[in-house]
Amino acid sequence: MYGHAAFAVSFLFLGLYFFVIPFVYYLIDRKSLRKYPQLSIWSGISDVPFMLEAQKGFRSQKLAELHKEHPVIRIGPNSLSYGTHRAIKDIYGHNTRCTKDIMYDVLSGSHFHLADVVDKVDHQRKRKILSSAYAVKNLEDWEYKVADMTNRMVKAFDTRCTEPLESGRPVEKEDLTIDFWMWANYFAVAAIANIGLSEDLGFLEQGSDLVTSEAPGGAIKKAHFKECLSATAWAQSNLVWSYDWYKSLVKISKLSSVYRKKWKLNADWDGIVLNRATTRLKRYQNGEKLDDFFSALMHDKSGRPHNLEWGEIVAEISIMMNAGSDTTAIAMTNVLYHLLKNPDCLAKLRQEIDDVFDDGSVAPYDRVRNLPYLRACLDESLRITPPNTFGLPRRTPSEGAQILNDWVAGDTSVSMSAWVAHRDEEVFAEPERYIPERWLSESGKDLQQYFVAFSAGARGCIGRNITYLEQYVLLATLVHHFEFALPSPDWQPARRELFTCSPGPMPLKVWKRST
Incomplete structure (x- = not known):
């Protein structure tokens, strides 16, 4: 009883x-949020509808459909999503009074890194320390590292080439010798590890992303880099939207065998980062003078130490290995996909690249960095399929803020997905079409203020120069040396949105190009 x-x-x-x-x-x-259309009839009282949308795997696409009719949508009891270019400056601009949302605090570890630090003063301190590492001058000094990885990629593809595809013949299954998504990941991870930590992971020679993971107690094991990183993002991006309940939801989720496996892989991901950090620290303590991101964390150009806590150093290495690889791999996969689906664009790009290519196996950065059509192809791919799709949430100040000429109450979560922003027809005509030429016209420069693939304002992505360097060199080299074919003319990738939006496996037939 x-x-x-x-x-x-x-x-x-x-x-x-x-x-x-x-x-x-x-x-x-009390915040006057009931006036806004909702994602679901329950969105005004619970974050569960948005969490369910996250589980489906493409919440930004759902928001894009809704924003065709409504500039503002309530996606949770205290969360608003925006769908018009006019909100970009209000939320993300240099003069915005909005701060990073508490979501970043919820997901942070023992120490904040540059991407999740909420406090503006602390962010300025971090950005000052890291700005030299990400400066264009440093990138030019590190170009040889990208060229080396690109040359390894060419060698790997050389061994997997098939006979040229005869006109009118379908691609045979046995001819799909590369998964470009997988190889783009090998390249991006290997490149950022070399640039950031002077470490040669050997992924492109191995054809595998098996790497050492180190537990806090020192025990080591082998783990797959991408599997661990994706598992972490999968679990977090499904559950984080209910901030107050996130830690409880993590504990509850472990009752599920699927989530238990994901959280175990998450621990392995932490171990991968820790091993990268401890391995590089030992080299530093042994007196090796290496020019890389880690050195910039330890001291400035004149040798004055920054005296960062070890936890902060590990956190910065974590975001470098995460965002510094995942987004580049996605961008490279997407742009090749769009070019293969638009052969006229590919032919035009090849003509531009062939005109500046010398006899070497790798495209020289100084010759391709200013090619207008190459940059246009990259930016148009970043527009139509931005790697970082999730609506980087911001928090209105306690006194509230003006967004779209409407006063939004204080401590409200506001966001705008890049996937949504880049489909605003007032700015981007025919938004679903891949049109690199839109960036070359007289109005092309005007579009840049609405291009948010790297976010905008003071919290914009500090690593954008690195990813452009990698994409310039790798894309120019691959399309100069090789021909590629998708499994079929109507083939499309199976996209899954976590925090980034992964295109998933992209099997390709590859053969040597006659130049």
Whole structure:
């Protein structure tokens, strides 16, 4: 009898906590958010609808459909999504009063890194330390590292070339000798490890991303880099949207075998980062003078130490290995896909590249960095399929903020997905078409202010110069040396949105190009 009574009381308490009280707050509407259209009829009282949308795997596409009719959508009790270019400056611009959302605090480890630090003063300190590492001058000094990885990629593809595809013949399954998504990851991870830590992971020779993972106690094991990174993003991006309940949801999710596996891989990911950090630290302590990102973390150009805590150094290495590889691999896969689907664009790009290519196996950065059509092809791919799709959430200041000429109450989460922003027809005509030429016209420069693939304002991506360097050199080299074919003319990638939007496996037939 007491058991039934206890169950009834618990059921009543849960009903009050999760439904009645939120519904009362919804009716009171102290922040005046009820006036906005909602993602779901339940979005005003719960974050669950947005979490369910995240589970489906492409929440930004759903938002893009809704934003065709509504510039602002309520996606949670305290969250608004924006869908017009006019909101970019208000939310992300240099003069915005919005700060990083508490989501970044929820997901951070023991120490913040540059991408998740919320405090503006601390962000300025970090950016000052790291700006020299990401400066264009440093990138030019590190070009040889990108060229080396590109040359290894060419060699790997040389061994996997097939006979040229005869006109009118379909691609045979046995001729699909490379998964470009996989190889783009090998390249991007190997390149950033070399640039950042002077470490040669050997992925492009191995044809594998097997790497050492180190537990806090020192035990080591082998783990697959991409599998661990994707598992981390999968679990976090499904659950994080209910900030107050995130830590509890993580514990509850471990009752599921699927989530248990993901969180185990998440621990392996932390171990991969730790091993990269400890391996590089030992070389530093042994007196090796290496010009890389790690050195910039340890001291400035004149040798004055930054005296960062070890946890902060590990955090910065984590975001470098994460964002510094994943987004580049996605961007490279997407741009090759778009070029193969638009052969006229590919032919035009090849003509531009062939005109500046010398006899070497790798495209020289100084010859391709200023090619207008190459940059246009890259930017158009970043527009139509931005790697970082999730709506980088910001928080209005306590006194509130003006967004789209509308006053939004303080401490409200506001965001805009790059996938949505780049489909605003007021700015980008025929947004679903791949049209590199739009960036070359007289109005091309005007489009840049609405191009948010790297976010915008003071919190814009500090690593954009690195990814452009890698993409310039690798794309120019590959399209100069090789021909590629998709499995079929109507083939499309299976995209899955976590925080980034992965195109997934892209099997290709490859053969040597006659130049």
